[in-house]
Amino acid sequence: MTGANGLPLFADVPRPAAEAVAEGVTLLAGFVPAADVLPLVARVADAAPFRRMTTPGGRRMSVAITNCGSVGWVTDRDGYRYDRRDPESGRPWPAMPDRLRALAVDAAARAGFDGFAPDACLINRYEPGARLGLHRDEDERDFAQPIVSFSLGLPAVFLLAGPKGGRSRQVPLSHGDAIVFGGPARLWRHGVKPIADGQHPLTGRCRINLTFRRAL
Ligand code: MD3
Ligand code: FE
Numbered sequence: 001m002t003g004a005n006g007l008p009l010f011a012d013v014p015r016p017a018a019e020a021v022a023e024g025v026t027l028l029a030g031f032v033p034a035a036d037v038l039p040l041v042a043r044v045a046d047a048a049p050f051r052r053m054t055t056p057g058g059r060r061m062s063v064a065i066t067n068c069g070s071v072g073w074v075t076d077r078d079g080y081r082y083d084r085r086d087p088e089s090g091r092p093w094p095a096m097p098d099r100l101r102a103l104a105v106d107a108a109a110r111a112g113f114d115g116f117a118p119d120a121c122l123i124n125r126y127e128p129g130a131r132l133g134l135h136r137d138e139d140e141r142d143f144a145q146p147i148v149s150f151s152l153g154l155p156a157v158f159l160l161a162g163p164k165g166g167r168s169r170q171v172p173l174s175h176g177d178a179i180v181f182g183g184p185a186r187l188w189r190h191g192v193k194p195i196a197d198g199q200h201p202l203t204g205r206c207r208i209n210l211t212f213r214r215a216l
Contacts, residue, residue: 018110021171022160024146024183026111031178032103032150034202040097041123041152041208044068047094048086050125056080062130063192069096069120071215073139080139082120082215096121103178104148104212111180113146118212126156126207128197134161134168134189137213145214146182151175152210153203154195161189175200 019027050064053075067073071082072093086093101118108116124132137147151173161168163184170193173179181188195207 021179022162022169022185024181024185025160026180027171028107028110028178028180029174030176031107031110032152032176034152034176036099037103037150037210038152038202038208040100041210043097044094044123048072048089048091050123051088062126063132064125064127064130066123066125067120068094068100068123069118069215071120073120073122073213073215082139100210101212103150104210107148107150107178107180108146108182111146111182113180113182116146116148116212116214118145118148118214120213120215122211122213124207124209124211126154126192126195126209128154128205129194131194132192134159134191136187136189137211138187140213140215142214143186146180146186148212149173149179149181150210150212151177151179152208153200154198154205154207156195156207156209157193159191159193160185161191163188175202 021027045066048066050066052060052064054060055075056079071084074083104118105116152175156173158171158173159168199205
């Protein structure tokens, strides 16, 4: 389809297809407009810099995190929780940019979750070698709300352990992918394998992951 000037009308370019990875897990490959999202991440990180937090067990996470939204996920010797304030500065977390919220709500809707109302966006930064051990996201109040994840920069191998024990599935995640977890998958254990070294033209030597949640 072309416009009056003969140039292609990009408005009708089809959006990427949704792929069912498992029950309740939908991959939207290439969904994330990185050139729009990365400057918003940089602004959040100016106000609330990435930092490596301590787990309740006293280990330092290899992943550096920050947050935007009315609450942010934090961990320290006292446990995991959502907090209205950045513990480093004592100030409220930066607001969730409207554009980020709109993208997350759109991704959720494409995966069949209408009415997603995220109040927290946890932003993870992985340098080569950083990993996330198998865990459950269970610090939120309403497990009927999905979690929406955006991947940017270096690729990752996502691990999905499923409801019972046994072997986990490996799902490759690339720059620009969105993945939505809801329904039965919402409480599945998952993690990220150590990030391989590399250089990405937009992020440099790191992977950025945004997870949008309804925390409270
Ligand atoms: C599956 N982050 O921040 S995002 C996390 O790529 C986290 O940085 C990973 O796990 C990352 O907690 C994975 C995808 C994700 C997020 C939440 C889930 C997968 C999930 C909740 C339930 C099941
Ligand atoms: Fe998680």
